[in-house]
Amino acid sequence: MTKADILQELRKEPGGEDLDLSWIEQPAAERGLRVVPGKRGLTLEEISVGSYGNPPDMTTNQSGRMRGSAPRADAQNIGAHWYSKSESWSDSAMMLYEEGLQRQWSSATDIPWGDLPELDEDLELAMSQLCTFLTQVEFIAGDVPGKFAPAIAAEYFEVGLFLATQIMDEGRHLDVFRKRALANGIGLLQAGPGAVGLLTAQSFIDMTASLHLVGEGFVQSLFRMGELIAHSEVDKRIFRLAAQDESRHVAFGVMHMKHLLETEPERREEVHTYLDRMEGQVGSTPNQAGLTGGGDTTEALAILLGGGKSEAQLNDGYQKLLAVRRRQFNEYMHRLDVVGLGDRRERLPERVRAFIDPPRN
């Protein structure tokens, strides 16, 4: 019996007289897909096939219709979504979303809190101060992408899904650094100016430049230096896990900016202006310094890096802090190279160029 025959039979059944079934008879969406799981399970990349893959460069979909599904003529128009793929798309979104799911961890049970040693009081105070700073700024990196999520059309839903994993990760970071400050008897200490400035981003690319390329990138470099900062295996583990999360966020932003600059190269100078602002070249405080240090947190970091507060230890700590800064700026420069903004090397302010290694070739 053909499908048409079956549907005709259903309409003839008792109670079937009001069935329409045209949505099965003449489906407007592609059918016949039989996607099978690959080595990493049934991933978003695997189901991104046929008309369900390949997001269009532009969309007029303002109704929340998922990419590939059949439209309705009477669907409500929400009128809140961006039209252009390049506005938010990142080729890595699907892969990073899946990785984000696979690599979730629990601050409650994946950190061996019971093994936290009693540290020298100055080190414990410094760690609590660093954690106060991180507790303060980490969820801003959840608030900021959240600000733009309502504008992402369902044609590009993978971006929205990835941003949800970033929000989850940043929640866990707020949580784990808060717990760390509270776990060893000191508690939270002095709050600072924080990172509210990141919420001033007015477009997705403004956010990608300021949050992912600069803010998250600098935090990622700091976490990668966690082996130097931490004085226990517990703290090292926290930094390692958090760095792993930040790497996904940074990768998303890098790939978004790369996509934008490849598809809309005329926006290059616009992107430079966001970086100018973050580097403190438009008359404001350099935001990237405030994001991973400045004032109270710098001193706490120096104590942690030097192993104490004696003059020799502090000297050593500040020297290591300079190495941290060097790494932060060089990794920033590497991200700029990857997105195609290698020419920015010449535009960096002198105080930043002082830290940058010469080009590799």
Next chain:
Amino acid sequence: MPDTTTDEKQDEQPETPPRPQVPSGFQPPPLDMGWAKAPTERPPLPKDLGPEGFTLRLADAGSYGWAPDHWPYQNDTPRGAWPAPEDRRGLLAPYTIYEKHEVWAENAADLYELAIRERWVPATDVSWGSIEPLADHVEAALDQICTNISEQQYNSNQVLMGWLKEISYGYHEVKLYLATQTFDQARHCEAFRKRALSNGGGLGVQQPGFMHRTVYAAFKFSEYVSYVNILRGSFLLGLCEWGDRLGRSQADRQLFENTANDLRRHLAYGVDHLKHYIRHDPVNRARVDVWLNRGEAMYAADLRRDKPFREAFILALGDTVQQGKERFAELRKHQLDRYLQTLEAASVYNRAETLIPAFKDVIENP
């Protein structure tokens, strides 16, 4: 003849500017450690951590666990930290929610930890290989249901993510819990899309979208909670609880069961929040009623106009059309019961007597 082009080009290029040096005579600033004197509470050392580990509730001991009725700091000062002097606080944040009753739920911290413990991964935690080929019309029916769920959860999620920037930092338990809800909703959007594409089918027809628009248009966070966590959440939970009757494979049942589990947390937050909101000021009960009236009317408009969704249930639930219709009516009744029970738990009593007529009609005559 020597080729001078390269040289000429080289001449045209500006010289690479000399690399400025990091000051070699760097002098560390004098030790200050003023931050170490911040007069904050010294918390107790955590003891006897159980299988749930070092939870937020355990960590937030003493004053760290006390969320004030009004949060006084207009930046990202963490609760329990010593606030920076006013002239060092940086920009005032764009948050609009500084009153506890607008977002609070007593169970938020516990739900946050629970969500992390109960996380699942659709790519690998669902037995996709268990799905067997189905008759075309049955597969199309399941795909249509999956399409609706995927679209709904994407809509709920986009709007929820947008609310985070409104909520001030003092209620971090709520922000953290909501992070888990966004994570869950993303997973639902993803998982049901995968199901629709995995068995010879594809996506179905989009929804009319009256409810989508309403969710976007929520002016207040508690209004959003009324639409998403309470109304739409109850109906989706009711649907998922019927997963064993709708599904045809182990994978289908896993999808519905895991989603139901997530939704129970979303409902639990919604219930606790509305209860807190209403208890805060009795006039809030009337506000909740206004939102429920609006939500029910818009939801009814969607259900009444969504022919593919209706017919999908009839085909998926019965071996005959008549049986499908009877079971569909039972499902709608189950969903309504779930909704009314949720409202009762949230201290919104006797809603059954004041349901919007169009809503009541579409449930009783689906």
